[in-house]
Amino acid sequence: MFSFRVLVLISGCFLLTEAATNILNHGDKLSSNSSDYLVSPEGEVSIGFRKQEYGRTWEDRDSAYYLAMWCTEQDTSYHWVWLANRDDPIVDNSGALIVDDTGLKITRNGGDPIQLFSLRSTSMSINISDTRVVLQDSGNLVLQGTNEETGENVVLWQSFDHPTDTFLPGMKLGVIRGRRLSLTSWLTDSIPASGSFSLEWDPVGNRLVIRLRERVLWSTGHILSLNPNKMYNFTYVSSLDEQYLYYTIVASEYTPAELTKSARLEFHYYGGLEFGGSRLVIFDSRTCAGDSTENGCKRWEGTKCRNKGDKYEIRSIRYTNQDALNDTLLGNTSLSIDDCKDICWKDCSCFGVNAMMDLGCQFLSGPYEEAGLDGTSFQVIIRNGSRLKTWIWILIPIAMALTIIVSISALFYLRRRRQIRMEEEFVLGLMTSDDASDIRELRTGNNGHNLNIYTAQMIVSATNGFSPENLLGKGGFGAVFKGTLGDGLEIAIKRLSRGSTQGLVEFKNELILIAKLQHTNLVRLLGFCVQGDEKMLVYEYLPNKSLDSFIFDDSKRKLLDWDKRSSIIEGIAQGLLYLHKYSRLRIIHRDLKLSNILLDENMNPKISDFGMARIYKTNEAGSNTNRIVGTYGYMSPEYAMDGIFSEKSDVYSFGVMVLEVVSGRKNNSHFEFGRPLNLVGYAWELWKHGAALELIDPSLSDSCPKQYQVLRCITLGLLCVEDSPSDRPTTSDVISVLNGEMQLPLPKHPAFSTGRRIVEANVVDKEMENYSVNGLTMSTMHAR
Incomplete structure (x- = not known):
């Protein structure tokens, strides 16, 4: 019923000559000359000004110029993967991309510049003469500059933050710091202006959604999974200020030639979502007419004059007089044929729309008859002729409801009997x-x-x-x-x-x-x-609940001065030492985190939640499991990646907790130190630059006179999160360090974690558990 065009491209092209460049320096310009363009280092993509012609006949064809990016070996408008000025085309061959003292912009004759980025919008002190544009092989066009205060190279603007109709590996769809990133179709198959359809990531429902304007036509379901050939890894990221989806290519499974031929996802202008090369159709917008929920389509309420089975078909028709046509929206160039069909569908007096119109709407609102070759092509609403009696429509749902009720009741009865039998066997086994x-x-x-x-x-x-x-x-x-x-x-x-x-x-x-x-x-x-x-x-x-309810609460954390926090850290370590060394069994907890540390009435810590704990034989150097459980971010790298756990796994979790208690921040908090970091990475960068005390929770400023004690705890935390288990201290060493009985070695580069939750993983396959709907894979990761 509707059409949609979005191209998702994943593949390389060929390497151009060494003379080609991927950098536009300050003061240089990229002109509309057809031979003037940038090429990425490996020749994957190019960018330059391209002319686009549109119109149904040669007599009324028009043209416009766009700053476009394309796969190097496919220099056609159909394969443009990004446009800088899709909604503001240049009327002649006068465009130029320039990096100057104002930022990044496109200039043209007879019109205001198109400002892509203004240096006034950043609070950083930038060395203006060092700004430059770099085209990367990923398809990302990046404006870079140097921070005069830190001397670091920073990204000021990038095309990945302004997607058009193409979803590239590494690009994000979702909501990032309040800004929604989504794909929008072309207005028509030849006009790249923003069209009627959009492809969005819905962070609430964990799904991809296709909309016609505001109406949802299709979604991937609650959990995204569309990857039958396992060519891609889709990942969903969720934090306080970011919820987005991105994907990477499983290139190891395919040769470069196979990737070029098959490893791509395409949203075509007619509404088809299919795997490139395999021609496996995932979605076609014409199948979503509002009355079906098959293949991800969404049901929506139509007008009372539309019946189930009504649909659009192209017919050659003849009308008796000019009054049969409604030209009210004929000159509206912001409406495509799909907008016109949607408007007609909701108007009971409308029979169809002119299928020959590129832009604007001409409605058929009067009587017509079918004609031959001399007729006019219209998208006509065909009414469903087979109408059942009202009583049949009443009986069918009643019969279906009764069948469902009987089936569910029988299923519930059988399941309940099986459950009772299992519980009896469980209790018997437990006590014997x-x-x-x-x-x-x-x-x-x-x-x-x-x-x-x-x-x-x-x-x-x-x-x-x-x-x-x-x-x-x-x-x-x-x-x-x-x-x-x-x-x-x-x-x-x-x-x-x-x-x-x-x-x-x-x-x-x-x-x-x-x-x-x-x-x-x-x-x-x-x-x-x-x-x-x-x-x-x-x-x-325990009346004071868990430690995280104090540390991560702006008002409650003030109740924990440094002496109390130091006592809590030592208490956790003593409990851990008992588990590892002095208990009747040698226990590895496997899920240590602040929410599993409870506080009694005197704020003494108590380790809880032993559902994930494992008995660890004394003569074992390390155990392996094919079922990973716990909280990603507190997990040691050898456990998260390979399923290997030991007492050093708990030591790693303890180190993360120490850094959280000292800083009052969660490990999955977002920090910037020249690049995005979590708490572990941020603590390491501060320590490496001799500024470790900047990590201290500001609420401790009045209760922390002995800064060497805090520095010792920070250093201990970094030692505990070392990448190699052999470099981490034992629990006995931790106690000795806290009591001042042992000199601290210098920490090495820690294992940076992402602070997201692994629900469960199969280490044999070396993959996290995947949820599958419609064949696409996504590893689900949430903060726990």
Whole structure:
């Protein structure tokens, strides 16, 4: 029903002569001369002024000049991948791209310059004479300059921040610092001005969306996945001020020739989204008529005069008089044929639109008859002739609803019986396994402890029916509630939810492990409940909740002076030393982070959440797992990449936490030090430049007279996040450093992490878990 043109190009071309340049220096200009253009270093892309002709007949053809970028071996308007002035064309051959004292602009005769970037818009002090434009092989045109204060080369402007109709590897779609980046189709197949269709990344729904103006025609679904041939890796990035999508090429799977031929995605002007070379059609806008949800189409309400099955078809027609035509919008050059069809569709008096119009709308609003070759070509709305009786339309949905209800009821019954059987087997296995011997031992009161088994009725009564007022928080396990037992004892209940990302394995793991661990800096398990649907762990109640609720809160962090923060860091280290060395089992926690450090009434830290913990044999140098769980950003690189974990994995997480406690900032916070950095990278750059104390939380200015203690903690944190596990200190060394008993070595370059969450990964395939919808792959990463 509608047409759409967007080209997504991924491939190289051929290398030009060595005389070609990719740089336009300050004071130089790129003119409209056809032989005057820039070529990227490897000859992948070129940029220069190109003439575009449009119009249906040679008599009425017009032309305009554009600063365009193209694949070097395909110098045609169909393969232009970017245009600088698509909505402001130059009428003659007078255009020139210039880098001067004002910034970057396009000049022309008889008109104001087109300012692409003004130096007045930046607050940095830039060496104007050193500004230059660089064309990269990625297809990114970059305006660079030198910061006079730091001497660093900075990016002032880039074409990747101003996409047109092409999505290139490394380009971003989404919302970045309040600015939306999206693709827009050409107005027609020969006019590159912004058209009717847009391709956007919806960060709320995690999906790609195609719109006709404001109306959603199509989307990839909730999780993006369109990659049957595994040619691309799509990644979604989400932070406080950025939510965007980008992709890279899996070039190792293909030869350069295969990449040139097949590895590209194309949005064609007629609305077809297909894989280049394979001709696999993913989306065609003409199939989305508003009454179907197949293949990603979205249903939208039409006027009452349109019926299901009505559609546009091109017909040669003859009308009886001129009154049958409505020329109200005939001269509107901002409306394409797709806009005209949409306007007609919503107007019950409209029968069709003139298919021969490039711009503007001529509507058919009177009687007509079909004609032969001497007729006029119109896009006519064809009515659906097969109309069922009203009672049939009523009976069909009723019958379908009843069928669905019976099917769901039967499925629920069978699933419930299977679930009850699994729970019975789980409880039986829990209480009869080798591990359970220690639980039964604790229940009988040996070793001075008593592990209770609570009934669901007791927990419901203690939490006032899991009242929202008693909710303490939510995590991957489920909700955590505060409760009060009949004897007045306050408790915290972790309730496994049905939709939990953890399950029976993690529940059993945490129950058995933490039952064997007793230390002042570990949260204490009081008992558990497994009854019907309910699976709950009962802990001591800690009134001050988790450490992150203080450190990352602007008002609460002031309550933690340096002495208290130093005490918390040491307490975490003592708890970790117990897990690694002095407990009955050698335990690797695998999910250490500030939200898993709880605080008692005296602000003493207690390590919690042992659902991901693993028993680590004493004679093992390192263990390997094919199931990676935890929080990316706190994970050591050898664990995140290869699944290898040891006590040094926990040491890495501890180092990240130390830097967060000292700075009051999250590891996934955004910092600039000549390039975007997370907290670990920022701390390293400050330390390397002798400015490590700038990392200190400003709220500590009045309570931190002993700066050498803070510097010791920062240095310790950087030592703990070393790239190689062998370079990181042991937990015993950490305690010695904190007590001033051990001299600190100089840290090396740390392993920079991105601070995003891995939901789960398959290390055998060396890939993160992929979600699949319609065949495109995307690795889902969110802050946890």
